[in-house]
Amino acid sequence: MLEIQRIRQEKEAILAALAKRNIDASQTLDAILETDQNWRMAKTQLDQVAAEMNQLARSIGELFKSGQQAEATAMKEKTSALKIQEAALKEQVSALEDALQKHLYTLPNVPNEAVVQGRDAEDNQNVFEAGSIPQFSFEAQPHWDLAKKFKLIDFELGVKVTGAGFPFYRGKGARLQRALIQFFLDEAIAAGYEEFISPHMVNEASGYGTGQLPDKEGQMYYVQEDDFYLIPTAEVPLTNIYRDVILPDANFSIKMCGYTPCFRREAGSYGKDVRGLNRLHQFDKVEIVRVEHPDNSAKALDEMIDHVKNLLDKLELPYRILRLCGGDMGFASAMTYDFEVYSAAQEKWLEVSSVSRFDTFQSNRLKLRFKDDKKTTLCHTLNGSALALPRILASLLENHQTENGIQIPKALQAYTGFSVIE
RNA sequence: GGAGAGUUGGCAGAGUGGUCGAUUGCGGCAGUCUUGAAAACUGUUGAACCGAGAGGUUCCGGGGGUUCGAAUCCCUCACUCUCCGCCA
Numbered sequence: 001m002l003e004i005q006r007i008r009q010e011k012e013a014i015l016a017a018l019a020k021r022n023i024d025a026s027q028t029l030d031a032i033l034e035t036d037q038n039w040r041m042a043k044t045q046l047d048q049v050a051a052e053m054n055q056l057a058r059s060i061g062e063l064f065k066s067g068q069q070a071e072a073t074a075m076k077e078k079t080s081a082l083k084i085q086e087a088a089l090k091e092q093v094s095a096l097e098d099a100l101q102k103h104l105y106t107l108p109n110v111p112n113e114a115v116v117q118g119r120d121a122e123d124n125q126n127v128f129e130a131g132s133i134p135q136f137s138f139e140a141q142p143h144w145d146l147a148k149k150f151k152l153i154d155f156e157l158g159v160k161v162t163g164a165g166f167p168f169y170r171g172k173g174a175r176l177q178r179a180l181i182q183f184f185l186d187e188a189i190a191a192g193y194e195e196f197i198s199p200h201m202v203n204e205a206s207g208y209g210t211g212q213l214p215d216k217e218g219q220m221y222y223v224q225e226d227d228f229y230l231i232p233t234a235e236v237p238l239t240n241i242y243r244d245v246i247l248p249d250a251n252f253s254i255k256m257c258g259y260t261p262c263f264r265r266e267a268g269s270y271g272k273d274v275r276g277l278n279r280l281h282q283f284d285k286v287e288i289v290r291v292e293h294p295d296n297s298a299k300a301l302d303e304m305i306d307h308v309k310n311l312l313d314k315l316e317l318p319y320r321i322l323r324l325c326g327g328d329m330g331f332a333s334a335m336t337y338d339f340e341v342y343s344a345a346q347e348k349w350l351e352v353s354s355v356s357r358f359d360t361f362q363s364n365r366l367k368l369r370f371k372d373d374k375k376t377t378l379c380h381t382l383n384g385s386a387l388a389l390p391r392i393l394a395s396l397l398e399n400h401q402t403e404n405g406i407q408i409p410k411a412l413q414a415y416t417g418f419s420v421i422e
Numbered sequence: 423g424g425a426g427a428g429u430u431g432g433c434a435g436a437g438u439g440g441u442c443g444a445u446u447g448c449g450g451c452a453g454u455c456u457u458g459a460a461a462a463c464u465g466u467u468g469a470a471c472c473g474a475g476a477g478g479u480u481c482c483g484g485g486g487g488u489u490c491g492a493a494u495c496c497c498u499c500a501c502u503c504u505c506c507g508c509c510a
Binding site: 040043044046047048050051053054056057058059060061062064065072073075076077078079080083246248367376 | 432440441450468469470471472473477478479480489490491
């Protein structure tokens with residue numbers, strides 16, 4: 001959520017920046033400013049009436065104390081007109097507040113300077129490439145065939161027990177999955193992130209804190225009986241640790257990581273794009289989350305990108321990094337880098353990580369601030385996947401396949417306990 | 423699932439209708455003393471909003487009510503804890 005003070009001061013800049021998302025926010029901004037103006041007027045009036053009331057009440061108290069009953073009773077009568085006025089103003093103020101809030105919720109974050117204008121994924125900027133795309137002397141198989149052949153994943157069994165998008169991993173497939181989680185966590189911890197095991201369900205307030213609510217409730221699984229949401233990512237519980245927190249000084253850098261299953265309803269599309277592990281309702285992910293001083297968030301983002309690069313290098317996967325254009329960025333993000341791994345058998349790029357900075361967009365909702373001298377200032381938040389498992393698993397299988405089996409990257413072998421699947 | 427107790431400032435914990443945004447202690451910050459530190463002493467120390475400022479308003483779990491006036495009384499919802507039951 002954008003700060004109202006900022007909208008008051010930098011309307012034109014915000015408008016120009018939002019245009020990069022192909023959004024013409026001029027009407028919304030005007031409505032916001034007008035509502036804000038009206039709200040302030042009503043609020044000032046209300047404050048004045050309230051001050052008068054307080055003054056009267058105090059005087060009446062004094063009169064009663066000193067036994068001047070008659071005077072007190074006379075004064076009481078004066079309050080009734082004020083009361084009516086106060087009630088009306090209160091209603092007006094809270095109606096304006098609601099209207100303002102609603103408008104603010106609809107505005108996405110302002111893209112960073114470096115973000116280019118663009119419509120969709122076509123306009124994303126390729127900023128980095130690493131590794132080489134493997135050439136096979138045989139016909140490369142997609143991961144769903146490999147998974148079946150080596151009995152690593154059973155999709156049908158998942159359908160039987162739960163439904164589509166909830167696969168079973170088995171045998172070496174399960175072991176490989178667990179090895180990846182362990183590997184990612186160890187790397188994150190080595191990079192200074194504190195590990196958390198978090199709840200996998202959150203309450204409504206947490207959903208609002210990170211921006212899943214309002215509006216995106218349909219994307220989360222909801223437990224009606226207890227009013228809980230299954231987390232779509234560890235970002236939600238981890239970031240919400242800092243909801244309603246004021247850090248005591250300006251000298252902080254909070255680095256958290258956590259493995260969780262992630263649950264997504266995404267009614268979404270069908271067909272080739274969602275085959276196998278490409279899109280699931282339940283998947284595993286290790287997430288890294290940071291809370292930083294505003295001056296430090298650019299550097300933090302770079303560090304997170306280097307961290308993810310390092311993971312992909314160690315897994316010996318060919319990948320590229322895209323800086324998302326305005327139109328392809330998430331609602332809350334100010335700047336996002338997507339990591340895509342090339343899938344040899346599917347002959348396409350698979351998104352395996354998304355690293356974003358949110359600036360004050362999340363912390364404004366979370367009320368996450370720090371104390372700087374006497375002032376309280378909003379922190380910056382960042383997060384990224386490091387990494388999401390299914391597509392990593394898919395690209396490991398596909399890119400490291402040989403005619404007889406699948407080669408496990410060296411860095412992983414200590415975790416899997418085997419060097420080849422055959 | 424049943425019964426009971428509770429929710430107050432960073433923490434602990436007073437406060438049952440009138441200068442209470444709130445006693446006190448701890449913690450934090452500043453100072454005195456000290457070569458320095460500790461101890462002791464003194465002062466200071468919540469947040470949000472409106473306002474150029476002076477100043478004002480709001481907040482004692484959320485919402486509503488009674489009253490000239492509510493942390494305090496009433497209603498309602500939520501949450502937490504304890505005991506019992508069930509259970510990994």
